[in-house]
Amino acid sequence: MLSRLSALPRTAWSRLFLDRQAAFWLAELSPTLAPGERRARVVEVIDETADTKTFVLAPGRRWPGHRAGQFVPVEVEIAGVRVRRCYSISSGASAPGAATIAITVRAVPGGRVSPWLHANLRRGSIVGLGDPAGEFVAAPSSGPLLLVGGGSGITPILAIVRDLAARDALGDVVVVHAARAADDAIGAAVLAALEASHLGLRVIAHRDAMEGTLDAAALLAHVPDLAIRTAYACGPAGLVALVAAAGPAALHVERFVAAPPPRLQDPAAPVSIRLSRSRRDITAAGRGSLLEQLERAGETPKHGCRLGVCQSCRCRKVSGIVEDAVTGARSDAPDEDIRLCVSIARSNLELAL
Amino acid sequence: MNPLAAPARTLTAAETDAFGAELDALRAETLADLGQADVDHIRRMIKLVRYTEVAGRALLHFGIGPLTFAVGTTALAASKILENMEVGHNVMHGQYTWTGDPALDGARYEWDIACTGDDWRHSHNYEHHTFTNVLGKDRDVGYGFLRVSRAQRWRPAHLAQPVGAALLALLFQWGVGAHDLHLDETLRGEQSLAELRRRGAPFAKKAAWQLAKDYVVAPALALANAPRVLAGNLFANLARNVWTFAVIFCGHFPAGTEVFPVTSIENERRGDWYLRQLRGSANIEGGRAFHVMTGHLSHQIEHHLFPDLPAARYPALAPRVQAICARYGQPYCTGRFAHQLGSVAKQIARNALPG
Numbered sequence: 001m002l003s004r005l006s007a008l009p010r011t012a013w014s015r016l017f018l019d020r021q022a023a024f025w026l027a028e029l030s031p032t033l034a035p036g037e038r039r040a041r042v043v044e045v046i047d048e049t050a051d052t053k054t055f056v057l058a059p060g061r062r063w064p065g066h067r068a069g070q071f072v073p074v075e076v077e078i079a080g081v082r083v084r085r086c087y088s089i090s091s092g093a094s095a096p097g098a099a100t101i102a103i104t105v106r107a108v109p110g111g112r113v114s115p116w117l118h119a120n121l122r123r124g125s126i127v128g129l130g131d132p133a134g135e136f137v138a139a140p141s142s143g144p145l146l147l148v149g150g151g152s153g154i155t156p157i158l159a160i161v162r163d164l165a166a167r168d169a170l171g172d173v174v175v176v177h178a179a180r181a182a183d184d185a186i187g188a189a190v191l192a193a194l195e196a197s198h199l200g201l202r203v204i205a206h207r208d209a210m211e212g213t214l215d216a217a218a219l220l221a222h223v224p225d226l227a228i229r230t231a232y233a234c235g236p237a238g239l240v241a242l243v244a245a246a247g248p249a250a251l252h253v254e255r256f257v258a259a260p261p262p263r264l265q266d267p268a269a270p271v272s273i274r275l276s277r278s279r280r281d282i283t284a285a286g287r288g289s290l291l292e293q294l295e296r297a298g299e300t301p302k303h304g305c306r307l308g309v310c311q312s313c314r315c316r317k318v319s320g321i322v323e324d325a326v327t328g329a330r331s332d333a334p335d336e337d338i339r340l341c342v343s344i345a346r347s348n349l350e351l352a353l
Numbered sequence: 354m355n356p357l358a359a360p361a362r363t364l365t366a367a368e369t370d371a372f373g374a375e376l377d378a379l380r381a382e383t384l385a386d387l388g389q390a391d392v393d394h395i396r397r398m399i400k401l402v403r404y405t406e407v408a409g410r411a412l413l414h415f416g417i418g419p420l421t422f423a424v425g426t427t428a429l430a431a432s433k434i435l436e437n438m439e440v441g442h443n444v445m446h447g448q449y450t451w452t453g454d455p456a457l458d459g460a461r462y463e464w465d466i467a468c469t470g471d472d473w474r475h476s477h478n479y480e481h482h483t484f485t486n487v488l489g490k491d492r493d494v495g496y497g498f499l500r501v502s503r504a505q506r507w508r509p510a511h512l513a514q515p516v517g518a519a520l521l522a523l524l525f526q527w528g529v530g531a532h533d534l535h536l537d538e539t540l541r542g543e544q545s546l547a548e549l550r551r552r553g554a555p556f557a558k559k560a561a562w563q564l565a566k567d568y569v570v571a572p573a574l575a576l577a578n579a580p581r582v583l584a585g586n587l588f589a590n591l592a593r594n595v596w597t598f599a600v601i602f603c604g605h606f607p608a609g610t611e612v613f614p615v616t617s618i619e620n621e622r623r624g625d626w627y628l629r630q631l632r633g634s635a636n637i638e639g640g641r642a643f644h645v646m647t648g649h650l651s652h653q654i655e656h657h658l659f660p661d662l663p664a665a666r667y668p669a670l671a672p673r674v675q676a677i678c679a680r681y682g683q684p685y686c687t688g689r690f691a692h693q694l695g696s697v698a699k700q701i702a703r704n705a706l707p708g
């Protein structure tokens with residue numbers, strides 16, 4: 001009884017729709033005030049290279065702070081649809097409620113989000129921010145370090161170096177900065193300036209255009225004591241593999257490109273489905289919709305019309321490829337909602353069921 | 354004039370499939386075209402809901418005299434109508450879920466009316482839209498107590514249905530709210546009291562808060578103006594009830610709409626389903642503002658063919674749907690509001706009598 005009484009204000013808040021009213025009127029006042037969503041304002045746009053820009057963001061009072069090397073999911077609305085991409089925070093560590101953080105984005109040709117950010121974000125624009133995350137962080141007492149960044153993969157390395165410099169902890173750090181050419185090297189000036197002012201920092205600028213792609217011999221020539229260093233690598237798969245093969249004392253890797261989507265299979269081929277909520281693995285076989293296959297395997301997912309009309313069977317597809325039985329449209333990106341009754345499995349799947 | 358006088362041509366299986374494929378293509382084309390304009394529209398509507406509500410409530414709370422009362426009540430009624438019809442009903446169909454905006458997520462939206470969102474998603478999105486106009490399956494055919502078609506068995510209680518329909522109009526949100534409780538089944542002894550109580554609990558809770566909102570909290574905040582605010586809320590709710598009743602009854606009950614026996618949905622193909630949606634629904638003609646105020650349910654036909662397409666798309670789809678129907682010799686029931694409403698009234702009066 002008492003607990004129900006104490007819950008009354010919260011219940012009333014939502015039952016009287018005051019939550020929705022507050023969200024609306026606060027957002028009318030300023031988009032960054034909208035409750036429940038963390039929104040940042042772009043305060044500066046810096047051209048880094050021909051295809052890379054840094055966006056300095058004011059993340060607002062709700063920013064929880066982050067450790068150098070972590071990334072943050074950035075959400076924007078493109079043609080009416082909210083889309084999210086992760087970006088490493090290229091500025092150093094931040095405290096809760098920090099005034100600014102920065103992300104550095106290379107425009108991937110043909111990409112959905114990164115070229116849009118370049119074309120549309122300007123000072124005053126608003127973007128949504130998720131929670132900063134990631135384990136690509138260097139403890140200040142990690143001993144001798146080797147930080148390897150290639151292409152846009154230099155962004156978390158920049159953050160780590162900035163952070164170590166701010167803490168005066170650049171004791172014995174080697175940065176290998178690989179880029180296609182000098183005018184393509186993101187943050188080269190920043191690294192050069194830090195190198196000039198910190199004795200413990202050595203920066204090796206490798207430019208493919210002049211020296212060819214970095215190979216094992218060149219890497220070892222640059223960093224003969226590689227075996228005693230804890231390495232952090234972010235960049236093209238080949239570069240990361242090179243560092244791993246050279247045998248550093250320990251290796252931390254950050255990957256920008258998601259694992260490739262699973263192999264597309266024939267609609268009739270059996271697929272294995274991981275049901276992540278109930279922690280079950282089943283094999284779905286035979287023709288028909290995912291709903292039918294799940295039911296044949298003994299599952300009882302929530303459903304209604306079985307026609308793709310009522311949305312009762314809508315659920316989150318964590319990974320895998322499905323095809324809409326009516327329109328033929330494919331869903332292959334992770335974390336998309338699908339309707340079981342009109343979806344045909346085209347690969348192994350994970351569903352939030 | 355109801356162009357529906359011509360009976361529907363019976364289609365061969367191949368024609369039915371082709372008919373369905375044409376409508377599927379129209380749907381796919383629209384889906385592929387969804388974008389900023391659609392989101393902008395629904396956000397504009399939400400803005401309109403909020404601003405008219407604040408304007409209406411402010412005029413009721415702080416105004417003096419009958420003029421501000423009338424304008425305030427009208428604004429509040431308009432806000433409720435828009436929220437229930439153009440925003441709530443359409444968002445809850447999942448018409449805007451593709452935006453990824455949590456405020457527009459069809460599975461989570463809760464509308465500002467006595468009926469709970471979850472009850473509605475079950476009784477309306479699933480039952481009514483799947484089994485549209487199938488006797489014994491679609492509980493929206495006469496809502497369990499009205500005889501709207503001669504195909505329904507006559508009972509003496511139907512003699513009173515003109516009065517019953519008028520009462521339903523005034524209390525429409527309560528009728529809608531109680532719809533998924535299956536009260537009629539409990540009365541007939543087909544559903545236990547315990548089951549009724551289980552089904553009814555969420556509705557009872559929501560209803561209590563809805564009553565508290567308009568008839569306790571709002572008047573209390575108005576202090577001396579409390580009676581005026583209470584009356585304004587009452588009239589706004591009544592106006593919303595009568596309006597939604599009128600629009601919704603014109604959607605499936607005017608002359609020219611058909612009901613179907615349960616056997617008609619055995620082995621129903623996709624094209625058959627489309628045909629049944631078409632023949633069971635009726636449109637209302639009107640201008641842009643009228644369509645918006647009906648939540649585009651004035652395009653009931655397009656809504657039943659494409660319940661998950663943003664409703665604001667229906668006016669542009671309508672001529673193309675009508676052209677497809679014409680090519681396949683299918684009726685397309687439409688008429689002006691007064692005409693359709695008159696037709697519904699006639700149906701209710703006519704079917705009150707046996708035969």
Ligand SMILES: Cc1cc2nc3c(=O)[nH]c(=O)nc-3n(C[C@H](O)[C@H](O)[C@H](O)COP(=O)(O)OP(=O)(O)OC[C@H]3O[C@@H](n4cnc5c(N)ncnc54)[C@H](O)[C@@H]3O)c2cc1C
Nearest residue numbers: 071085086087088104105106108111112113114152155256
């Ligand atoms: C943890 C993490 C941190 C990241 N940090 C950064 C960062 O600091 N700066 C940055 O620019 N990006 C970063 N990314 C990549 C970023 O999230 C996007 O993937 C990238 O911006 C492309 O998105 P898009 O929508 O433009 O392209 P999409 O439309 O998603 O992809 C288009 C095509 O480009 C390919 N592609 C995707 N990413 C890349 C890439 N990086 N290089 C080459 N091809 C690619 C895809 O496989 C696809 O074929 C990070 C990713 C992760 C997972």
